[in-house]
Amino acid sequence: MPGLSPRAVFRFAGVTTTALALAAMATLGYLFVVEDYVTKPGSPVYYLGISSLIRNLQVPDGAQGREYFGSVGDGNKPAQSQLSFKVPPATAGAVWGEMTRQLQNLALYSVSTKGNEPMVASNKHTVSPGLREAQYTSAKHDLVLLTTYDDSDGGTRSIRFEITHFD
Numbered sequence: 001m002p003g004l005s006p007r008a009v010f011r012f013a014g015v016t017t018t019a020l021a022l023a024a025m026a027t028l029g030y031l032f033v034v035e036d037y038v039t040k041p042g043s044p045v046y047y048l049g050i051s052s053l054i055r056n057l058q059v060p061d062g063a064q065g066r067e068y069f070g071s072v073g074d075g076n077k078p079a080q081s082q083l084s085f086k087v088p089p090a091t092a093g094a095v096w097g098e099m100t101r102q103l104q105n106l107a108l109y110s111v112s113t114k115g116n117e118p119m120v121a122s123n124k125h126t127v128s129p130g131l132r133e134a135q136y137t138s139a140k141h142d143l144v145l146l147t148t149y150d151d152s153d154g155g156t157r158s159i160r161f162e163i164t165h166f167d
Helices: 006-034 044-049 089-105 118-123
Strands: 036-039 064-071 080-087 109-111 132-137 143-153 156-166
Touching: 006 044, 036 044, 044 064, 080 089, 089 132, 089 143, 089 156
Parallel strands: none
Antiparallel strands: 036 064, 064 080, 080 156, 109 132, 132 143, 143 156
């Protein structure tokens, strides 16, 4: 059985590269059309729309309902990537500590939780009052919010964690 000729390999590589570039452009176009999106790990929207900071966070053992949300921003609304998940109330303190360590290991440092600093106040978009919130920033002045909410789906109480990166 004869091997592939260099010309055939080159054509295959060219077609594959072109297809991947077109898929990436189509995904980026989709992101700007929909503005807000929910995605799953492994999808093109996940890799192109969710910040690497959020993608690199490890979800703790026992967490349920993991969801990735993103927004390209609009007007005064900044672009954001968000990871949310739920844990039992008994483990919420330990999970808070674990998430705090992960954020600090990503070269983020804590800022005031009062929300009065201009950068924090202009980026804070909390829909409902949280149980606990911490705000982090980096040398690039991006903002990360770690927030917990009381959640009770179907009568079972849980604590919902949201880690939001405004980039």
